[in-house]
Amino acid sequence: MSEWNAQQKPASAETREIHRRFAERFGLDLTHTDNAEYALAKQHCILPLENYTVRDAQGGVVFDTADYAFLRQDAAADTVHPSLWLNGKSNALAGVFEVVPDKIYQVRGLDIANLTVIRSKTGWIVLDATSFPEVAAASLELLEQALGEPVRDRIRAVIVSHSHGDHFGGVAGVVSEEQTGDPAEGKIPVIVPAGFDEETVKENVFAGHAMGWRARYQFGFGLTPGAQGKVSAGIGVPGGRGSSAYVRPTDFIEEDTTRIIDGLEVVFQLTPGTEAPAEMNNYFPEYRAFWAAENCSGTLHNLYPIRGAQLRDSAAWWRFTIEALERYGKQSDVVFQAHNWPHYNTPEQPHGVEDYLRNTAAIYKHIHDRTLLYASLGKTAKETAKLISIPEGLERNWYTRPYYGSPEINSRAVYTKYLGFWNANPNEINPLTEPEEAALFVEYAGSAERVLELAERDFAAGRYDKAAKAAGYVVYTDPQNLKARYLQADAFEQLGYQAESSVWRNAYLSGAKELREPEHNGSAIRSRNSIIVKLSPRLLLDYLGIVTDGEKLADADERIRIHIVDPAQPGDAPYHGRSVGTTAEFVLHVYHGTLLYYEGHTEEALPYLSVTERDLPLLAIPGETEFFDRADTNAPEILHRIRDAVTDIAAKSQFPMFTANTVTL
Numbered sequence: 001m002s003e004w005n006a007q008q009k010p011a012s013a014e015t016r017e018i019h020r021r022f023a024e025r026f027g028l029d030l031t032h033t034d035n036a037e038y039a040l041a042k043q044h045c046i047l048p049l050e051n052y053t054v055r056d057a058q059g060g061v062v063f064d065t066a067d068y069a070f071l072r073q074d075a076a077a078d079t080v081h082p083s084l085w086l087n088g089k090s091n092a093l094a095g096v097f098e099v100v101p102d103k104i105y106q107v108r109g110l111d112i113a114n115l116t117v118i119r120s121k122t123g124w125i126v127l128d129a130t131s132f133p134e135v136a137a138a139s140l141e142l143l144e145q146a147l148g149e150p151v152r153d154r155i156r157a158v159i160v161s162h163s164h165g166d167h168f169g170g171v172a173g174v175v176s177e178e179q180t181g182d183p184a185e186g187k188i189p190v191i192v193p194a195g196f197d198e199e200t201v202k203e204n205v206f207a208g209h210a211m212g213w214r215a216r217y218q219f220g221f222g223l224t225p226g227a228q229g230k231v232s233a234g235i236g237v238p239g240g241r242g243s244s245a246y247v248r249p250t251d252f253i254e255e256d257t258t259r260i261i262d263g264l265e266v267v268f269q270l271t272p273g274t275e276a277p278a279e280m281n282n283y284f285p286e287y288r289a290f291w292a293a294e295n296c297s298g299t300l301h302n303l304y305p306i307r308g309a310q311l312r313d314s315a316a317w318w319r320f321t322i323e324a325l326e327r328y329g330k331q332s333d334v335v336f337q338a339h340n341w342p343h344y345n346t347p348e349q350p351h352g353v354e355d356y357l358r359n360t361a362a363i364y365k366h367i368h369d370r371t372l373l374y375a376s377l378g379k380t381a382k383e384t385a386k387l388i389s390i391p392e393g394l395e396r397n398w399y400t401r402p403y404y405g406s407p408e409i410n411s412r413a414v415y416t417k418y419l420g421f422w423n424a425n426p427n428e429i430n431p432l433t434e435p436e437e438a439a440l441f442v443e444y445a446g447s448a449e450r451v452l453e454l455a456e457r458d459f460a461a462g463r464y465d466k467a468a469k470a471a472g473y474v475v476y477t478d479p480q481n482l483k484a485r486y487l488q489a490d491a492f493e494q495l496g497y498q499a500e501s502s503v504w505r506n507a508y509l510s511g512a513k514e515l516r517e518p519e520h521n522g523s524a525i526r527s528r529n530s531i532i533v534k535l536s537p538r539l540l541l542d543y544l545g546i547v548t549d550g551e552k553l554a555d556a557d558e559r560i561r562i563h564i565v566d567p568a569q570p571g572d573a574p575y576h577g578r579s580v581g582t583t584a585e586f587v588l589h590v591y592h593g594t595l596l597y598y599e600g601h602t603e604e605a606l607p608y609l610s611v612t613e614r615d616l617p618l619l620a621i622p623g624e625t626e627f628f629d630r631a632d633t634n635a636p637e638i639l640h641r642i643r644d645a646v647t648d649i650a651a652k653s654q655f656p657m658f659t660a661n662t663v664t665l
């Protein structure tokens with residue numbers, strides 16, 4: 001047990017035993033894995049794609065189905081939880097699939113999310129557009145190939161169900177921004193739920209840099225697809241890497257409503273505060289088909305995605321899903337969504353759709369209620385996570401298994417949403433930081449050697465969580481301690497192999513990789529600039545406040561009137577509710593290191609800044625030099641001070657998750 005090294009390891013006897021016991025309990029044959037969800041995932045494929053590559057304009061690979069060909073074997077690999085193996089196997093089935101004959105089709109298996117089209121009177125409505133324009137464009141081409149009819153030039157509307165990048169990121173592959181607009185003017189509407197733009201910004205910009213980095217643990221960006229690496233994203237095949245483009249929505253759904261879109265009746269059910277802050281379901285009465293957006297995804301979803309997000313509301317989630325069941329359940333023969341595959345009423349399961357909606361709602365409500373019951377009895381969030389269990393009648397539905405979210409993390413999310421992050425122990429009022437706690441632990445244990453001796457003992461006994469925790473304390477105090485790093489990595493690895501949740505697996509295996517190859521910690525984070533340049537003035541001022549190092553302006557108490565003027569050039573159409581000929585006014589108040597602003601405030605006597613909506617964001621982008629050429633101002637001094645205080649987050653940030661962070665502003 002003294003040989004610790006940076007190699008990947010096979011599954012341990014303890015790990016294999018955990019898989020064997022699960023298979024026995026759930027009736028799985030590990031040499032020939034199959035279940036009800038795999039059967040659903042396979043059916044109605046009208047164009048299978050076994051060797052298909054999505055490429056970008058330069059010929060670079062965006063996604064290759066061959067990456068997940070290892071999942072085509074029948075036997076589950078012993079380094080993958082058998083249930084997750086089946087989920088991965090199902091998600092890796094790429095192709096064009098029929099949902100309702102002649103009416104609804106999906107392209108699946110080329111991205112974490114699906115592209116869905118639904119037939120309207122003269123063409124097609126696109127429901128969600130995957131993560132990347134390249135995938136969306138390829139999907140439309142594949143649909144034409146499979147259906148033998150034009151699709152690309154018959155798009156009548158794009159409906160984006162919610163404010164997450166894997167749903168709106170590919171819109172530019174379906175329509176260009178120039179094509180979008182009012183259908184009465186021959187344009188294609190991009191229809192989104194109320195609040196979409198603001199939520200998109202909050203999720204992708206305000207905390208976007210940290211979130212982008214943390215996402216590597218959730219999705220395993222640094223992992224190689226394979227039985228010892230990435231297997232599934234839980235809600236789809238792990239996506240590739242395409243270009244990013246943001247197409248502005250043109251039509252916001254403000255309340256539950258029914259619209260006729262190109263002759264097709266489309267019912268909108270808003271579901272704010274569920275899987276996304278701005279989200280909506282759709283019902284298509286003519287096709288007896290219910291689109292569950294990402295509210296029902298063929299798995300237990302996240303109340304808290306570990307990439308970081310505001311906690312989701314399990315109460316809203318179950319309530320809107322029950323509302324959907326009541327409104328559309330009996331009128332639907334199929335429920336389909338942006339991830340995974342559809343569920344139907346069948347002769348064997350005549351109420352399959354209603355069951356699917358009810359079981360999905362029930363699992364969120366069960367976790368919600370039981371967590372608060374435990375909390376009421378005095379349990380902490382960590383304790384509720386260990387105690388939470390799912391009743392047998394619910395846990396045996398494969399479509400609510402924890403491939404993405406998990407009962408443990410969801411329970412902590414419920415606790416935290418209601419009670420916050422404090423565990424009601426005064427030790428945690430002003431807690432030690434992670435490195436401080438680690439140093440204390442090692443010091444009190446006597447030495448790093450003593451800690452590692454005990455960690456090795458726990459590792460040998462299959463107590464990988466304890467071994468990882470203790471070895472991690474040594475890593476914090478001494479990142480060069482290879483034994484500690486390799487021991488923690490090996491423990492993480494077995495925990496990853498044991499995990500049914502793709503998120504847990506990806507997090508553990510990413511951690512193992514980072515500990516073994518610390519030089520690979522530092523993958524580039526996507527620039528947020530393509531969204532920043534499209535922020536409304538108010539959101540831009542919010543963002544400017546975040547990225548400005550206030551300490552550099554601590555002595556200032558100055559106000560500038562910001563006059564958002566009409567666009568300078570054709571094509572610079574003003575957005576965000578302003579029409580041509582109107583202006584927007586703000587007063588920006590640099591107030592002791594804080595950027596306050598007053599919306600709609602006009603005070604002629606103040607120094608001014610006149611700038612177009614399109615140019616204002618340049619003030620907040622490091623390295624952009626054109627702001628002062630494009631703006632008109634008589635307050636250049638304070639604006640230069642702000643500009644100089646803008647932090648180059650991308651250049652400065654470091655995320656050494658297993659050692660101390662030494663960055664300073």
Ligand SMILES: [Zn+2]
Pocket residue numbers: 113164166167294338339
């Ligand atoms: Zn999604």
